[in-house]
Amino acid sequence: MPNVAIGACVWDGFGKRCAAMGRLPNASSRSAGSSIKQTLRRVVQLMWAEPLLHFALLGSLLYGGYVVTRPESPLQITVPKELLAARRAELLRRDGRPPSESELLAAIADYIDGEVLFREAERRRLGEGDIIVRRRLIQKMEYVAEALLPREQPSDEILSAQLRRHPERYALPARTSVRQIFVSYERHPKDALSVAETLREQVRSGHDPASLGDPHPLGSVLPLHSSSELSQLFSPQLSAVAMQLPEKEWSAPIRSAHGFHLIQVLARQNGKLPSLEELRERLLLDYLEEQRPLRRRQAIDALRKNYQVTYGGGGGR
Numbered sequence: 001m002p003n004v005a006i007g008a009c010v011w012d013g014f015g016k017r018c019a020a021m022g023r024l025p026n027a028s029s030r031s032a033g034s035s036i037k038q039t040l041r042r043v044v045q046l047m048w049a050e051p052l053l054h055f056a057l058l059g060s061l062l063y064g065g066y067v068v069t070r071p072e073s074p075l076q077i078t079v080p081k082e083l084l085a086a087r088r089a090e091l092l093r094r095d096g097r098p099p100s101e102s103e104l105l106a107a108i109a110d111y112i113d114g115e116v117l118f119r120e121a122e123r124r125r126l127g128e129g130d131i132i133v134r135r136r137l138i139q140k141m142e143y144v145a146e147a148l149l150p151r152e153q154p155s156d157e158i159l160s161a162q163l164r165r166h167p168e169r170y171a172l173p174a175r176t177s178v179r180q181i182f183v184s185y186e187r188h189p190k191d192a193l194s195v196a197e198t199l200r201e202q203v204r205s206g207h208d209p210a211s212l213g214d215p216h217p218l219g220s221v222l223p224l225h226s227s228s229e230l231s232q233l234f235s236p237q238l239s240a241v242a243m244q245l246p247e248k249e250w251s252a253p254i255r256s257a258h259g260f261h262l263i264q265v266l267a268r269q270n271g272k273l274p275s276l277e278e279l280r281e282r283l284l285l286d287y288l289e290e291q292r293p294l295r296r297r298q299a300i301d302a303l304r305k306n307y308q309v310t311y312g313g314g315g316g317r
Helices: 027-048 051-069 081-095 101-107 109-123 131-148 156-165 192-204 227-233 236-244 276-304
Strands: 004-006 009-012 015-018 175-184 221-226 259-269
Touching: 081 101, 101 109, 131 276, 156 276, 175 192, 175 227, 175 236, 192 259, 221 227, 221 259, 227 236, 236 259
Parallel strands: none
Antiparallel strands: 004 009, 009 015, 175 221, 175 259
16 A cells, blocks of 8 residues: 555555654665564574574473472581591590491591581571670681781890899799608697607707608608798798708797698708790790780781771671
């Protein structure tokens, strides 16, 4: 049917079409659109007729059905070989023979149970919101962050300054070696003091001290001990006397929890401050311990650079 123009509209085989903005589509534009449509239709027909496309679509459908219907594979727990060796050695030491497979499996059942429970708790995110878990993770991260921070070994000058700042911490105390004559409450429940006084007179008059008194668990001759050590072994009173008593002189009876003691100072060693070489390892440990708060602050500051902090929110991450 020929196009018939009536005013601003055109009658064709498809009905009435009106031109926009006063212009009518010409024959060339309509033929170009029809050509594009035919080309696209031809491409789709060619692709649909391609066997390779059918194969790809069928394969995709089969794989999708397999993914949907396949059974879930079980989660895997690998028992470390070191743990197996340790449990096997424990059973061998306990039973005197190599363990059977069932005995070994029973011995590691607690590890497997714990691993299952841990993984399930982690999968369910049970640790979130738990203040104890949060505190523990913070402590572990503090340790890791500090360990990853580069550490410089302090120089001898720094260690010497550490020694000068705390000489009382590193000074070796004076020590005293004593001989004792012991009178036990157990053997002399009523007259231990009078027996001790009698023995003092005897030893001062020349009797052999090794033949006098009762046996003591530490023996009759004690090597060099500091004042605090003597206080722990006997009593503060005996320690004070031992530090002041002139050498070779016998003391008056000194009471302790178990009886009376007569003591004689055999030797003394004055206190001294050890050299840097003697204290190097201890000074290094003390210095690093004093630096821990500073290193902790540096480690946290390095991590905080990765975060932007806002205030007034609802918490969380």
